[in-house]
Amino acid sequence: MKTLEELKAIREKTLANIQLRTETGEDSVRIVVGMATCGIAAGARPVLAAFVEEVAKRKLANVSVTQTGCIGVCRLEPIVEVFAPGEEKVTYVKMTPEKAGRVIAEHIVNKQVVSEYTIGMNQ
Amino acid sequence: MKDLSLHILDIAQNSVKAGAKLIDVTLLENADSLVITITDDGRGMSPEFLKTVTDPFVTTRTTRKVGLGLPLYRQAAELTGGSLDIASSPGSGTTVRAVFFTGHIDCPPLGDLPATVQTLVQGAPDIDFHYRHEKCGKASRLDTREMRGALGGVPLCEAEVLNWIYESLKESEETLL
Ligand SMILES: Nc1ncnc2c1ncn2[C@@H]1O[C@H](COP(=O)(O)OP(=O)(O)OP(=O)(O)O)[C@@H](O)[C@H]1O
Ligand SMILES: [Mg+2]
Numbered sequence: 001m002k003t004l005e006e007l008k009a010i011r012e013k014t015l016a017n018i019q020l021r022t023e024t025g026e027d028s029v030r031i032v033v034g035m036a037t038c039g040i041a042a043g044a045r046p047v048l049a050a051f052v053e054e055v056a057k058r059k060l061a062n063v064s065v066t067q068t069g070c071i072g073v074c075r076l077e078p079i080v081e082v083f084a085p086g087e088e089k090v091t092y093v094k095m096t097p098e099k100a101g102r103v104i105a106e107h108i109v110n111k112q113v114v115s116e117y118t119i120g121m122n123q
Numbered sequence: 124m125k126d127l128s129l130h131i132l133d134i135a136q137n138s139v140k141a142g143a144k145l146i147d148v149t150l151l152e153n154a155d156s157l158v159i160t161i162t163d164d165g166r167g168m169s170p171e172f173l174k175t176v177t178d179p180f181v182t183t184r185t186t187r188k189v190g191l192g193l194p195l196y197r198q199a200a201e202l203t204g205g206s207l208d209i210a211s212s213p214g215s216g217t218t219v220r221a222v223f224f225t226g227h228i229d230c231p232p233l234g235d236l237p238a239t240v241q242t243l244v245q246g247a248p249d250i251d252f253h254y255r256h257e258k259c260g261k262a263s264r265l266d267t268r269e270m271r272g273a274l275g276g277v278p279l280c281e282a283e284v285l286n287w288i289y290e291s292l293k294e295s296e297e298t299l300l
Contacts, residue, residue, distance in 0.1 A: 002291030007273035010283045037191040040133050041124050056282030067246035
């Protein structure tokens with residue numbers, strides 16, 4: 001059984017990490033997932049979950065994953081935008097959880113945009 | 124929409140957008156029906172707007188000309204012989220109540236309800252959510268207000284907290300099967 005007691009343990013464990021993260025204060029990367037009706041219907045929920053999980057697993061302290069409404073091109077959903085400091089915004093389309101893993105490994109970690117998933121290659 | 128958990132996610136996102144501080148999601152399963160009620164304390168809708176809101180051409184969004192969430196939800200409920208009711212007033216919030224007849228061949232499956240709650244909290248960690256799924260006298264529930272008590276200042280969008288939400292709901296949903 002999961003209990004509220006476990007949350008207290010999580011509190012002990014994460015407070016230190018949160019502290020550390022604010023102290024390092026590196027430039028941050030934002031991953032934004034479109035979660036309006038069209039995005040949800042096209043499969044955005046597991047895509048978002050995959051990004052959240054990958055970021056946590058790899059302990060990417062300066063990367064945030066957030067949700068937004070409709071990005072505007074419903075037929076290309078699920079759509080994900082990546083904002084990195086000093087880089088142009090990159091828009092990934094028709095995303096899946098598997099593709100999310102590749103975007104994290106290649107773009108977020110190794111700074112190589114995954115061109116084949118970008119909106120420019122899919123119009 | 125493939126399943127009801129995705130509809131719930133979508134309809135509750137409307138409540139988030141309406142500036143709600145507390146969103147309540149309740150599922151009541153009986154022998155042949157399922158009643159889903161989503162209540163928020165957001166900005167609400169005027170009576171005139173409310174009359175037109177399940178019409179697929181009504182939206183206050185700006186990126187697309189039509190709103191789809193509520194019309195799709197109403198259609199899903201009506202296809203099972205059920206219905207959708209919205210009660211709302213400006214300033215005091217909105218209640219969206221849908222009835223599905225679960226024996227009907229067109230009734231969508233429940234889907235991954237824990238993932239829906241987890242996604243809602245991830246997207247709006249400062250809002251409180253109360254979730255309750257009741258069936259045959261048993262209930263699966265989650266209340267972020269209780270969680271905040273145990274978490275001290277740790278935000279609900281921390282990965283480990285989100286994991287806990289998913290695992291804990293998965294466990295309690297299984298007791299309803
Ligand atoms: N809980 C709510 N509180 C206040 N206003 C709401 C609520 N739910 C819906 N609305 C209003 O009704 C409109 C239509 O909602 P609907 O979900 O059908 O479409 P949408 O959210 O505009 O777009 P989408 O297709 O992405 O869902 C919204 O734009 C909003 O103005
Ligand atoms: Mg909507």
